[in-house]
Amino acid sequence: MIINVENLTKTFESYERGNSFKEAFKSLFVRKTKVVEALKGISFSIKKGELVGFLGPNGAGKSTTLKVLTGILFPTDGKVDIMGYTPWKDRKKYVAHIGAVFGQKSQLLWDIPPLDAFNLNKAIYSIPDSEFNKKLNYMVEMLSLQDLVKKPTRLLSLGERMKCEFIMAMLHNPEIVFLDEPTIGLDVIAKDKIREFIIEMNKQGVTFILTTHDLEDVERLAERVIVINHGEMVFDNSIDALKGHLGTKKMVSITTHGPLPLLDMPGVLVKNKLSEYNVELELDVSVMDLNKFIDYINRNSTLSDMSLQELPIEEVIKDLYT
Numbered sequence: 001m002i003i004n005v006e007n008l009t010k011t012f013e014s015y016e017r018g019n020s021f022k023e024a025f026k027s028l029f030v031r032k033t034k035v036v037e038a039l040k041g042i043s044f045s046i047k048k049g050e051l052v053g054f055l056g057p058n059g060a061g062k063s064t065t066l067k068v069l070t071g072i073l074f075p076t077d078g079k080v081d082i083m084g085y086t087p088w089k090d091r092k093k094y095v096a097h098i099g100a101v102f103g104q105k106s107q108l109l110w111d112i113p114p115l116d117a118f119n120l121n122k123a124i125y126s127i128p129d130s131e132f133n134k135k136l137n138y139m140v141e142m143l144s145l146q147d148l149v150k151k152p153t154r155l156l157s158l159g160e161r162m163k164c165e166f167i168m169a170m171l172h173n174p175e176i177v178f179l180d181e182p183t184i185g186l187d188v189i190a191k192d193k194i195r196e197f198i199i200e201m202n203k204q205g206v207t208f209i210l211t212t213h214d215l216e217d218v219e220r221l222a223e224r225v226i227v228i229n230h231g232e233m234v235f236d237n238s239i240d241a242l243k244g245h246l247g248t249k250k251m252v253s254i255t256t257h258g259p260l261p262l263l264d265m266p267g268v269l270v271k272n273k274l275s276e277y278n279v280e281l282e283l284d285v286s287v288m289d290l291n292k293f294i295d296y297i298n299r300n301s302t303l304s305d306m307s308l309q310e311l312p313i314e315e316v317i318k319d320l321y322t
């Protein structure tokens with residue numbers, strides 16, 4: 001195991017400030033503390049070369065976990081062992097082995113070209129010339145950046161900048177890379193390119209932990225998914241198991257020649273009634289047999305079209321959150 005997290009707990013304490021002027025003034029003298037349990041004892045292990053999706057709704061504790069794992073934040077309790085290091089204690093040595101891309105926070109410098117920032121990292125991590133040039137050319141080529149790395153960062157598009165953020169994070173050959181919303185705000189083409197890049201780096205042995213709200217990122221990239229909610233782990237298994245979680249439910253769209261019959265029956269949940277003849281529904285085939293359902297429609301109307309799909313991953317995750 002390259003990452004071992006045991007019973008990780010993080011509690012934030014902050015002071016409550018009243019809404020009205022009177023309350024705010026009062027809180028200058030009498031301070032009420034507010035305790036937020038961001039992580040309530042989460043444990044997991046990750047093997048070398050895994051690409052794990054780390055999901056959860058807003059405020060679930062994803063960023064707090066990533067901050068602890070990258071050594072930015074120390075936990076209230078619990079143990080973290082990453083390649084033999086305790087991130088917040090061995091930070092200096094540890095950072096040479098990891099990389100990070102935070103979609104909302106840039107590591108590049110606004111007024112200078114990414115190439116200069118790359119050279120800065122070369123010096124910080126003492127990357128030998130030949131190794132640096134080889135890796136840089138390889139990544140620039142793969143991400144189709146070419147001369148763009150010589151333009152000041154502020155002139156680059158968001159997609160071009162994010163690609164440069166990846167180069168910045170990967171130049172020193174980290175074994176583990178933490179990604180926090182790496183495709184946020186990008187167009188489809190840039191997202192695709194970055195996903196291809198992550199897959200390629202993962203094939204070369206780099207371990208990735210990815211937090212995202214973009215479920216397509218997860219479906220395209222992750223084989224394993226950890227879901228947290230209110231600081232607790234609610235799921236840790238393969239992406240297929242996640243989809244199989246509600247495996248007996250299917251999305252069904254039906255169109256009839258005559259008006260639709262009544263659909264108020266066990267195992268059938270109408271999601272979207274598009275017209276008198278067309279409806280989208282969720283069918284639980286363990287409660288309502290598919291053939292029986294089709295029979296019922298045909299007895300009371302005439303089926304002209306039907307499509308059946310697995311439940312989208314969004315629905316599966318929503319169900320886990322609740």
Ligand SMILES: Nc1ncnc2c1ncn2[C@@H]1O[C@H](COP(=O)(O)OP(=O)(O)OP(=O)(O)O)[C@@H](O)[C@H]1O
Nearest residue numbers: 012014036038056057058059060061062063064065
């Ligand atoms: N420095 C802090 N001081 C006080 N509370 C904090 C601090 N940082 C985070 N929290 C609280 O801890 C909880 C977990 O926050 P965290 O940022 O880890 O969630 P998240 O899963 O990353 O959410 P999001 O998807 O919105 O980024 C939230 O209730 C948040 O308000």
